Amino acid sequence: MKARKTSRYISTVWQSRVVACIVATLCAVQLMAQTDGQSTLIVGNDTIHPDNIRIVADGDTLRPRQYVASIAEEPPIPLLQGFTLSVDVFNPILYLLSDYGSVEAALRVSLKNRIFPIVELGYGKCEHTDSNTDIYYSTAAPFLRVGADYNLLKNKRQDNRLMVGLRYGISKFNYDMRGPDISDPIWGGASPFNYTDASSTSQWGELVLGVQVKILKHIHMGWSVRYKTEFSIGENDHSRPYYVPGYGTTTNTSCWGGTYNIIFDLRL
Numbered sequence: 552m553k554a555r556k557t558s559r560y561i562s563t564v565w566q567s568r569v570v571a572c573i574v575a576t577l578c579a580v581q582l583m584a585q586t587d588g589q590s591t592l593i594v595g596n597d598t599i600h601p602d603n604i605r606i607v608a609d610g611d612t613l614r615p616r617q618y619v620a621s622i623a624e625e626p627p628i629p630l631l632q633g634f635t636l637s638v639d640v641f642n643p644i645l646y647l648l649s650d651y652g653s654v655e656a657a658l659r660v661s662l663k664n665r666i667f668p669i670v671e672l673g674y675g676k677c678e679h680t681d682s683n684t685d686i687y688y689s690t691a692a693p694f695l696r697v698g699a700d701y702n703l704l705k706n707k708r709q710d711n712r713l714m715v716g717l718r719y720g721i722s723k724f725n726y727d728m729r730g731p732d733i734s735d736p737i738w739g740g741a742s743p744f745n746y747t748d749a750s751s752t753s754q755w756g757e758l759v760l761g762v763q764v765k766i767l768k769h770i771h772m773g774w775s776v777r778y779k780t781e782f783s784i785g786e787n788d789h790s791r792p793y794y795v796p797g798y799g800t801t802t803n804t805s806c807w808g809g810t811y812n813i814i815f816d817l818r819l
Contacts, residue, residue, distance in 0.1 A: 675796025694797025
């Protein structure tokens with residue numbers, strides 16, 4: 552009789568264990584199904600990945616660990632994320648080391664931290680004397696560039712960015728050119744080469760690749776490399792501008808440029 556009661560007790564215990572295990576497993580499966588597509592679970596102040604939920608023994612019964620209070624769903628990113636104001640420090644240094652350079656600032660709008668319409672405004676200056684022809688060229692004028700950047704990083708919620716973008720640039724400016732007198736090989740004599748306030752309106756496009764890294768709470772630093780190609784360079788009957796503010800030298804139909812920016816990031 553004692554052996555039969557003992558056998559019946561053991562059978563009842565194992566049946567309860569099996570039922571508890573099945574119930575716990577079904578609860579875990581249902582929980583994982585509910586969290587499909589979600590990366591984390593929130594319990595109080597703790598963040599728990601669904602893979603970390605497991606069944607544990609508790610006395611004579613098995614039950615799922617009582618973790619989950621609610622499922623964390625990341626809210627959608629609002630359309631307007633904020634604004635950035637940047638200042639280039641590379642081109643002013645370039646002017647100190649060469650014949651030309653510029654100062655410029657940019658205002659950028661952040662849309663979902665993915666697309667960034669941008670306006671760049673600056674002032675370019677050049678004073679150059681050709682070592683072969685002794686022709687002197689000078690100009691100083693503002694320029695404008697408009698376009699947009701796209702953030703290539705997958706995680707759009709982080710503060711660092713890898714950007715690719717396009718720009719349209721335009722500058723309306725006057726320039727001076729003067730040099731040695733031009734000799735007439737047929738009739739003899741010489742004509743002066745001296746032109747003042749020659750006007751030009753020039754347009755170009757830019758392909759931009761850039762990086763921005765967060766330094767402080769609202770301060771980023773970043774650089775950009777730009778491949779520029781001319782759309783139209785306003786020429787006169789007697790001359791072609793050597794330098795276009797915001798574009799660069801016109802010795803070729805395309806050129807390279809760059810910026811190194813200090814960026815103030817105002818997130819909404």
